[in-house]
Amino acid sequence: MRALAVVNCRQLVTLAGPARPRVREELKQLAIVRDGALLIRDGSIEQTGARADLERKIGPEYDMVDAGGRVVMPGFVDAHTHPVFAGNRVDEYEQRAGGATYEQIAAAGGGIRSTVRKTRAASEDELFDSAQRRSEWFLRTGTTMIEAKSGYGLSLESELKMLRTIRRLNEAGPLQYVPTFLGAHEVPDEYRGRTDEYAQIVMNEMLPKVAQEKLAEYCDVFCEPEIFDASAATRILSAARRWGLGIRIHADQLSRSGGGEVAAAVGATTADHLEHIDEAGIQALHSAGVQPVALPGSVYALGLKQFAPARSMIDTGLAIVLATDFNPGSSPTPSIPFVLSLAGTHMHMTPAEAVTATTINAAYSVGRGARLGSLEPGKQADFVIHDCEDYREIAYFTGIEPAFETYIRGERVYSRQ
Ligand code: NIG
C-alpha cells in the first residue's frame, strides 16, 4: 500500500495525550496543530506535525491529499447504535406528534415490539441490504466505527440472524462495527407477563450460542422496572460476564431504575442513557470505573426535557462518552455532529469536551482506545476532513453535514463530491 500525505490542514485536531480515557480538564485538550500535516503508511499514522516541519519528509512515494485549509480530525466512534432493523416507525412519530408518549405506544404493542415483528419477518439478506444502505449515512457524517446492537429479534434464531448480519456488515466494510448482544431489549409478544421465563431463554439458550460462535464482544440489557428490573438485569449481565463478554447497559433512561448501580456491581464497561441518574449513582459509576454514554438524540427525538447530567459526571471525574443511539424509534439520527450540537445547547458541554467524548473516549469504551480515537503515530488512519475552518463549527452549525471526505485505514470511503 502506498504512503499518503495530508497537507494544508488549517487545524489538525490530533487528540494526542495520555493512553487512557480523558477526564475533567483533559476533555478540553484536543492537541490541535495549526497548518498541520498527517503522514500515513500502510493504513497507519506515521507522523503528525506542522506542515513546515514535515514537508521535507514527503518523498515521491507519497500520494498527496490537499485538505484545502479545512479541519482534519479523527473519525467519530459512535459507541451506541441499533442499526440493523426492518421497516421504520414513522407512524408512531406521527402518533407522538399528536400527544401519545413512547411508553403508551410501547404498552399498546408498538415501540420496540413492532420493529421486532418486522425484523423477524425479514431475511438476513434484506437486513444486510437495508443496513448497508444506512451505513453510508454514518460515513457521510464523519463516523468511521459504530457499536451495533442486536435486540430486534428476541428469539434465538432471530438474534443470531441479527448478529450474523452485523458480522457480515463488518466484513463487507467500509464502516467498522463492534457487535453487542441485546437479547434482553424487551420481552417479546409470546412471553408477555413471563419476563423471568424469557430471561432464562436469554441466559440458557442465547448467551451460550452467541459466545460460542463469537458473535458479540459485549452484552447489553434494557434495565427499566417495567422491562428488565435491576435484579433481572444483574442476573443476565452476570451470566454474560461468565461467558467472557464485556458489559454495557441501558440504565436510568425513563426512570431511576438503579441501572447505574447494576453497572457498577457487574463491572460494566459502560452505562448508557442515564437521564435519571442521581449523585449516588454517579459516585457508584466513578468507584467502579464505568464510562457513562450520554445519548441526547433520544431525549430530543422523544420530545423530553431531561438530559443526562453531563456536568456533574465530568466534575466527578467520569470519562464521558456521547453517542447517537441511532434506532428506528427513539433516536432516528446517525449524526454525531447533531449530537455535538445537543451537547452544547442542552448539556453545557463545550465543543472540545464533546469532540473528546465522541473520539478517544468513545474508542476506549468499545475496547479500541489503543488503535483508534486519536491521530497519533502507530494508530489506524481513520480521519475526516471537515469543511470548516474551526472545529467548533461542527457543533455550532446544525442541519448541514460538515464532513467533506472520510477515510478509513488511509483509504477514502466517502467524498462529498
Ligand atoms: O436506546 N431504550 C431502549 N432501546 C432503544 C430504543 C429502541 C427503539 O425504540 O426501537 C434506546 O432508546
Ligand code: FE
Ligand atoms: Fe439504545
